Amino acid sequence: MAVIGGGQNCEHAVSLASAASVRAALDPARYEVVALTIRRDGRWLGPDEQPLGSSTAGSLAAALAVMAECDMVMPLVHGPRGEGRDPRGIVRAGGHPLRRGAGALAMDKWATKLVAEAVGVRTAPGRLVTEANLPTVVFDGRVVVKPVAAGSSFGVRLVATEEELEPALRAAPALDDRVLVEQVVVGREVDVAVLDDPDGGRRGRAAAGDSLVDGHLFDTATKYDGSAAFVIPAQLTETEAEALTDSALRVYDALGCRRIARVDFFLTPDGLVLNEVNTMPGMTAESQVPKMFAADGLTYPEFLDRLVRSVPGIVR
Structure with a gap:
């Protein structure tokens, strides 16, 4: 292999x-x-x-x-x-x-929003901006500015003041010529990992971590400097867990995902809001998704073996 x-x-x-x-x-x-x-x-x-x-x-x-x-x-x-x-x-x-399409579609945060809304999963209000119409964006409260297609929060900035808006808008196009400007969603970030089983079944498990709380952004530095705190498994009510898993699977299927994906949500007082979808999450033993399954009793080697065996035609 x-x-x-x-x-x-x-x-x-x-x-x-x-x-x-x-x-x-x-x-x-x-x-x-x-x-x-x-x-x-x-x-x-x-x-x-x-x-x-x-x-x-x-x-x-x-x-x-x-x-x-x-x-x-x-x-x-x-x-x-x-x-x-x-x-x-x-x-x-x-x-x-x-399989074609799912990775490219999920990598496009704007397209992912459209797909999610079409299957009844709410997303943060936002707009798509190109470099040509950056000057039309005006400050109207806190927003998150992010490249449409970039991972690990590269290029993502929280804009809390009018003075911060233009630098954020100018920085994002360095990674993508399209920019997403979204209203800030305040709540717990709860991520659901979906793993296809070799027998055709699926298992979804959740882990929780704060990302946008009290004005702070779960940015690239926070993701990789060891300061991020995750609660695994997430502390959820049965109703919350069922709603998260159902919404994650709806988005997973609508995007055409297969084998593995992480679907990220905000859990707010008004319900769930989709953040984004990662079809190739970090895969080290200390990465979030493997640790989520480890908490469910699936060791890192067992998790990888299950992932390999979920590929059609692979029998071990």
Whole structure:
């Protein structure tokens, strides 16, 4: 099985950590793991961490040849040019089935909002802005400014004053030419992980962490500096847990997700509000989704094995 890490985006280092952790945790008695890495410049590294091919095109051709010899490919590439686009097309070109659309659709926060609203799941009020119409945005209370397609909260800014608005709007297009401006939602952030079972069933489990409370933003630094506090499993009433799981599965199905996804909500006094969907969440043993399933009794290697076996045609 080939495990791909890296990528040409701001989440390159996060992806490398996920790929390294997965490779180390998969049972060597059951899986022969082959490492492939996409460098920031687009060139590929092979299992020995040496560059493949003598050019970008040759590098890709060599990587495809490696994939063709594998029973399965696991692309652990996060963010833009990762979850929705380049590596997934390459995996398909290498002869491995991979569902189209869900990663790219979920990576697009604006499209995700439209899909969620269509299936009855509420989202934060907001508007889509391009660089051309940035000057039309006026301050009308606290908002969150975020690139439409970026992960790990890169480029996300909380705007609490009129003076903060223009810098936030100017910074976001550095990662995407479309910007989402959303009203602030105050409440607990409760995330639901959905994992497809090999027998066709699904298990959803929830973990809770504050993200937008008392003016604070759950930003990139907070996610990776160790200061984030999560309560796993989430402290929820039975009614809240049922509503979260039902809404998560509705969004998961409507986006066409398969195998794994994390669906993030705000739990407010007025009910649930969808935040966003991550179709390739962090996969280290200390990442949120594996820890959520670990709290439910599924060890990290068992979680990875279940994820692998959920792929059609893979029998172990």
